[in-house]
Amino acid sequence: MTEESHRSPMGPAGADAGQGLWQACVEQLAQDLPEQQFNTWIKPLVAQVAEDFSKVTLLVGNRFKLDWIRAQYAGRIAALLESIYGQSVTLELALAQREAVARTYIRPATTPTATPSDAPNHSSDEAPAGAFRTRLNPALTFETLVEGTANRMARSAAMHVAGMPGHLYNPLFIYGGVGLGKTHLVHAVGNKLLADRPDAKVLYIHAEQFVSDVVKAYQRRTFDEFKERYHSLDLLLIDDVQFFANKDRTQEEFFNAFEALLAKKSHIVMTSDTYPKGLANIHERLVSRFDSGLTVAIEPPELEMRVAILINKARAESTEMPEEVAFFVAKNVRSNVRELEGALRKILAYSRFNQKEISIQLAREALRDLLSIQNRQISVENIQKTVADYYKIKVADMYSKKRPASIARPRQIAMYLAKELTQKSLPEIGELFGGRDHTTVLHAVRKISGERQQLTELNQQLHVLEQTLKG
Numbered sequence: 001m002t003e004e005s006h007r008s009p010m011g012p013a014g015a016d017a018g019q020g021l022w023q024a025c026v027e028q029l030a031q032d033l034p035e036q037q038f039n040t041w042i043k044p045l046v047a048q049v050a051e052d053f054s055k056v057t058l059l060v061g062n063r064f065k066l067d068w069i070r071a072q073y074a075g076r077i078a079a080l081l082e083s084i085y086g087q088s089v090t091l092e093l094a095l096a097q098r099e100a101v102a103r104t105y106i107r108p109a110t111t112p113t114a115t116p117s118d119a120p121n122h123s124s125d126e127a128p129a130g131a132f133r134t135r136l137n138p139a140l141t142f143e144t145l146v147e148g149t150a151n152r153m154a155r156s157a158a159m160h161v162a163g164m165p166g167h168l169y170n171p172l173f174i175y176g177g178v179g180l181g182k183t184h185l186v187h188a189v190g191n192k193l194l195a196d197r198p199d200a201k202v203l204y205i206h207a208e209q210f211v212s213d214v215v216k217a218y219q220r221r222t223f224d225e226f227k228e229r230y231h232s233l234d235l236l237l238i239d240d241v242q243f244f245a246n247k248d249r250t251q252e253e254f255f256n257a258f259e260a261l262l263a264k265k266s267h268i269v270m271t272s273d274t275y276p277k278g279l280a281n282i283h284e285r286l287v288s289r290f291d292s293g294l295t296v297a298i299e300p301p302e303l304e305m306r307v308a309i310l311i312n313k314a315r316a317e318s319t320e321m322p323e324e325v326a327f328f329v330a331k332n333v334r335s336n337v338r339e340l341e342g343a344l345r346k347i348l349a350y351s352r353f354n355q356k357e358i359s360i361q362l363a364r365e366a367l368r369d370l371l372s373i374q375n376r377q378i379s380v381e382n383i384q385k386t387v388a389d390y391y392k393i394k395v396a397d398m399y400s401k402k403r404p405a406s407i408a409r410p411r412q413i414a415m416y417l418a419k420e421l422t423q424k425s426l427p428e429i430g431e432l433f434g435g436r437d438h439t440t441v442l443h444a445v446r447k448i449s450g451e452r453q454q455l456t457e458l459n460q461q462l463h464v465l466e467q468t469l470k471g
């Protein structure tokens with residue numbers, strides 16, 4: 001899709017008609033888009049239209065804008081041009097003031113959805129000299145993040161921060177297991193703020209990169225530059241702060257940056273694999289600061305959310321995934337969104353290679369290995385044993401009629417996990433727990449899933465058990 005080339009001038013003939021085509025497109029976009037978006041992103045574009053209208057090249061001021069327009073608007077623009085002209089039009093994006101022009105060819109799309117694979121990971125790494133490197137991936141936006149019960153609170157807090165940084169929820173601390181969308185969400189905060197305020201100083205950084213920046217500053221004695229860089233931000237997005245464990249110097253520098261940023265009402269958004277008090281080997285004064293704004297969890301996505309993610313991501317690849325296939329995949333791939341994406345990629349590739357329509361049968365074939373590993377690994381017996389070990393009770397207590405809380409609660413947790421992680425029905429699970437009635441299982445499932453939303457500690461324990469069971 002992307003290639004580097006030199007810009008070739010368009011012939012003058014037909015230039016007016018060409019501009020007419022572009023003008024019609026702009027007028028339509030002005031009606032479709034919010035005014036601020038239109039003024040920021042579309043209005044400044046300069047179009048060059050080929051004589052035969054087969055190609056429209058949009059000249060964009062800088063690399064960040066180019067990536068953003070490609071991710072957010074290119075599909076829609078290409079589709080509009082085609083519908084106005086009535087024939088195929090190739091859309092190209094190019095940097096306006098460069099010798100070597102980065103060109104991007106865009107397929108028309110029916111929806112303006114961005115495909116993460118279309119966009120470079122760190123667009124602003126390629127920002128023109130002197131420009132601020134945000135390290136944001138423009139494809140990771142609120143628009144491409146599917147909302148569900150699992151991320152609703154984190155998402156709305158993040159939206160709030162993006163809309164009004166420096167006010168409520170500072171710092172915002174987002175935690176959850178692997179592949180649940182923490183990174184996506186923090187990029188979305190940065191991208192939204194930049195869309196509203198293109199001059200804001202936003203930086204996304206992984207905690208390991210911060211560690212390496214501290215080491216470099218230490219070796220090169222460039223702490224002044226380091227401080228200037230970090231302390232002048234409007235928004236710092238820092239991923240996976242658990243990586244600060246045991247790194248004293250880094251923790252000290254982060255503490256300083258933290259204090260400086262909060263004092264000037266800049267915003268800090270952090271992610272981690274656990275809640276602040278669960279972090280190991282991080283100084284207490286940092287932990288208490290992490291927890292001083294708002295701490296929110298992202299849970300593993302529920303079934304409906306997994307279905308919606310699959311359908312949306314397939315659509316972003318210009319493929320319609322039938323709902324029943326999405327349900328089949330979502331029921332079988334439960335752990336996290338990254339695995340869901342992997343399953344989708346396999347299905348799309350299998351369907352293309354074999355030139356077959358996407359169906360449940362095709363999904364079953366494409367995911368054969370994955371499904372057999374799952375079936376082998378997660379059985380009710382396995383769950384009972386793992387939960388019994390974890391809570392230090394006997395496996396036999398899973399089937400016994402004993403009722404003390406120290407036994408009844410792990411048993412309810414095991415029933416909940418059996419429902420979540422296996423295909424067994426409530427009566428089947430009841431049978432495997434000493435012949436209990438399905439209503440007992442239903443009660444346990446409802447109780448634990450309700451408490452999971454409220455009790456951070458229980459939620460953490462369930463994460464550990466799930467990760468252990470999934471291997």
Ligand SMILES: Nc1ncnc2c1ncn2[C@@H]1O[C@H](COP(=O)(O)OP(=O)(O)OP(=O)(O)O)[C@@H](O)[C@H]1O
Pocket residue numbers: 116140144145146147151176177178179180181182183184185309337338341
């Ligand atoms: N709700 C969602 N809607 C759409 N895509 C999602 C959603 N959640 C996660 N993803 C996608 O799943 C993939 C993994 O997400 P991400 O990298 O943000 O996870 P993470 O929680 O940061 O994981 P890790 O802790 O391993 O870094 C990404 O491609 C992301 O875009």
